[in-house]
Amino acid sequence: xxxxxxxxxxxxxxxxxxxxxxxxxxxxxxxxxxxxxxxxxxxxxxxxxx
Amino acid sequence: xxxxxxxxxxxxxxxxxxxxxxxxxxxxxxxxxxxxxxxxxxxxxxxxxxxxxxxxxxxxxxxxxxxxxxxxxxxxxxxxxxxxxxxxxxxxxxxxxxxxxxxxxxxxxxxxxxxxxxxxxxxxxxxxxxxxxxxxxxxxxxxxxxxxxxxxxxxxxxxxxxxxxxxxxxxxxxxxxxxxxxxxxxxxxxxxxxxxxxxxxxxxxxxxxxxxxxxxxxxxxxxxxxxxxxxxxxxxx
Amino acid sequence: xxxxxxxxxxxxxxxxxxxxxxxxxxxxxxxxxxxxxxxxxxxxxxxxxxxxxxxxxxxxxxxxxxxxxxxxxxxxxxxxxxxxxxxxxxxxxxxxxxxxxxxxxxxxxxxxxxxxxxxxxxxxxxxxxxxxxxxxxxxxxxxxxxxxxxxxxxxxxxxxxxxxxxxxxxxxxxxxxxxxxxxxxxxxxxxxxxxxxxxxxxxxxxxxxxxxxxxxxxxxxxxxxxxxxxxxxxxxxx
Numbered sequence: 054x055x056x057x058x059x060x061x062x063x064x065x066x067x068x069x070x071x072x073x074x075x076x077x078x079x080x081x082x083x084x085x086x087x088x089x090x091x092x093x094x095x096x097x098x099x100x101x102x103x
Numbered sequence: 104x105x106x107x108x109x110x111x112x113x114x115x116x117x118x119x120x121x122x123x124x125x126x127x128x129x130x131x132x133x134x135x136x137x138x139x140x141x142x143x144x145x146x147x148x149x150x151x152x153x154x155x156x157x158x159x160x161x162x163x164x165x166x167x168x169x170x171x172x173x174x175x176x177x178x179x180x181x182x183x184x185x186x187x188x189x190x191x192x193x194x195x196x197x198x199x200x201x202x203x204x205x206x207x208x209x210x211x212x213x214x215x216x217x218x219x220x221x222x223x224x225x226x227x228x229x230x231x232x233x234x235x236x237x238x239x240x241x242x243x244x245x246x247x248x249x250x251x252x253x254x255x256x257x258x259x260x261x262x263x264x265x266x267x268x269x270x271x272x273x274x275x276x277x278x279x280x281x282x283x284x285x286x287x288x289x290x291x292x293x294x295x296x297x298x299x300x301x302x303x304x305x306x307x308x309x310x311x312x313x314x315x316x317x318x319x320x321x322x323x324x325x326x327x328x329x330x331x332x333x334x335x336x337x338x339x340x
Numbered sequence: 341x342x343x344x345x346x347x348x349x350x351x352x353x354x355x356x357x358x359x360x361x362x363x364x365x366x367x368x369x370x371x372x373x374x375x376x377x378x379x380x381x382x383x384x385x386x387x388x389x390x391x392x393x394x395x396x397x398x399x400x401x402x403x404x405x406x407x408x409x410x411x412x413x414x415x416x417x418x419x420x421x422x423x424x425x426x427x428x429x430x431x432x433x434x435x436x437x438x439x440x441x442x443x444x445x446x447x448x449x450x451x452x453x454x455x456x457x458x459x460x461x462x463x464x465x466x467x468x469x470x471x472x473x474x475x476x477x478x479x480x481x482x483x484x485x486x487x488x489x490x491x492x493x494x495x496x497x498x499x500x501x502x503x504x505x506x507x508x509x510x511x512x513x514x515x516x517x518x519x520x521x522x523x524x525x526x527x528x529x530x531x532x533x534x535x536x537x538x539x540x541x542x543x544x545x546x547x548x549x550x551x552x553x554x555x556x557x558x559x560x561x562x563x564x565x566x567x568x569x570x571x572x573x574x575x576x577x578x
Contacts, residue, residue, distance in 0.1 A: 060143075060159055063159045063213045063217070064144070066213070067166075068140070070205070074205060078322060082322045086325060089325065089328055089329055096336055244520050244523055248506075248510065248519075248520065256576065257576060260572050264506065268565050276526050278554060
C-alpha cells in the first residue's frame with residue numbers, strides 16, 4: 054500500500070464517521086422533537102376536551 | 104391561528120441573519136478540523152523513518168486525547184452523580200461514554216491502518232495499542248452494563264461505579280502494559296511544524312468532542328422530555 | 341438515601357470484629373454445607389487445565405512458554421464462575437435484604453464477602469495447583485510462587501466481590517461479570533503471569549520484584565476502591 058494512500062483512507066474514514074455520527078444525532082433529534090410536538094398536541098387536545 | 108404583529112415580523116426577519124452561538128461554534132470546530140487535516144497532509148513535513156503514514160498521527164493521537172477526556176468525564180460526572188444524585192451529571196456521563204467509545208474505535212482503526220502501512224500487520228500487542236484496546240473494552244463494558252441494568256437509577260449508579268473503578272485502574276493498566284513490553288514512552292522531539300499541526304489538531308478534536316457532547320446531551324434531554332410527556336398522557340387517560 | 345444506616349451506637353473494635361466474624365462465618369458455613377461454588381470452581385479449573393493440555397499437546401516445546409498463562413486462565417475462569425455463584429445464591433435466598441436492615445456497616449459486609457470469596461477461590465486453588473503441577477510438570481508449589489498467587493488472588497477477589505454484587509442484579513447476570521472483570525484486571529493478569537513465569541523458571545525473587553510491586557499496588561487500589569464503592573452497589577438490592 055502506498056504511503057500517502059493509507060493517510061487519505063484514514064482521514065476519509067475519520068471524516069466520514071464524524072459526519073455519519075452528526076447526521077445520526079441530528080436525525081434522532083428531529084425525530085424526538087417531532088414526537089414531542091405530537092405528544093404536546095395530544096395532551097393539549099385532551100385538555101380542551103375536558 | 105394568532106395574528107402576526109408587524110413588530111414580530113420585523114424581529115423574525117432580523118433573526119434570519121442572526122446565527123446562534125451554537126452554529127458559530129460548530130462552524131469554528133469544522134473549520135479548525137479542516138485546517139488541521141489540511142496541515143497534516145500538506146504543511147507538516149514528512150517523517151524521515153516512517154514516511155507518509157506517520158501523518159495518521161495527526162488524527163490518531165488527538166482522538167485518543169478526546170477519548171481520555173471522555174473517560175475523565177465518565178468517571179468524574181459519575182462520582183458527582185453518586186454524591187449529589189443530580190441526574191444531569193449522569194446524562195453527561197453516559198453521553199461522554201458513547202463519544203469515548205466512538206473516538207476510541209477510530210483510534211484503534213487508524214492505529215491499525217498505520218501499523219499496516221508501517222509494520223505490515225494491522226495488530227500488534229505493543230503497549231500503545233494494547234492500552235487503547237483495554238480502555239476500549241472498558242467503554243464496551245460500561246455501555247453493556249448500562250443496557251443490562253434494570254432501571255435508569257441502577258444504570259446511573261452502576262455506570263458511576265465502573266467509571267470510577269476503571270479510572271483508578273488506568274494508571275495500573277498503563278504501567279503493566281508498558282513494563283510488560285519493556286518500552287518506556289519517551290518524550291518525542293518534533294520539528295516545530297509537526298508540533299503546531301499536532302496542537303491544532305488536538306484543539307480541533309477536543310472542540311469536536313465538546314460539540315458532539317452538547318448534541319448528544321441535548322438529545323438525551325429531549326428524550327427525557329418525551330418520557331415526561333408520556334407519563335402526563337398516561338395520567339390523563 | 342443515606343449510605344450508613346448505622347442505627348446502633350458507634351461500634352468498638354471488638355464489636356466490629358464480632359460483626360465481621362458473624363457475617364463471614366455465615367457465608368463460610370453456607371458454602372461449607374452446600375459446597376456448591378467451591379466444587380464448581382475446582383471442577384471447572386481442572387477441566388480448563390485438561391483442555392489446555394490437549395490444546396498444546398502437539399507442540400510440547402511451547403508448553404513451558406505458555407505454562408504460567410495456562411494456570412492463570414484456569415484460575416481466572418474458575419474464579420469468575422465462583423464469584424458469580426456466591427452472589428446468585430445470596431440473591432435467591434433473599435438474605436441480603438435482611439442483612440441491609442441490620443445495623444452492620446456496609447463496609448463490614450464488603451470485608452466479610454471479600455474474605456469469604458478469597459477463601460473460596462483459595463480453596464479451589466488448593467486443588468488446581470497440585471493438579472497443574474502434575475499436568476505440566478511445573479514447580480508451582482514453592483513458597484514464592486504460592487505467595488505471588490495469593491497476592492494476585494487478593495486483588496481479583498476484591499474487584500470480583502463488588503462486580504459480582506453488581507452483575508447479579510443486572511439482566512445479563514452470568515455474562516456481565518466476565519465482561520466487567522476481565523478488562524479491569526488486565527494489570528493483575530499481566531503482573532501475575534509475568535511474576536509466576538519468572539519464578540517457575542527458577543529465577544530469584546529479585547527478578548520478579550517489579551511485578552510483585554505492581555501486584556501490591558493493584559491490590560491496594562482494588563481493595564480501597566472496591567471497599568468505598570461497595571455501598572453504592574448494594575443500593576436498591578434486588
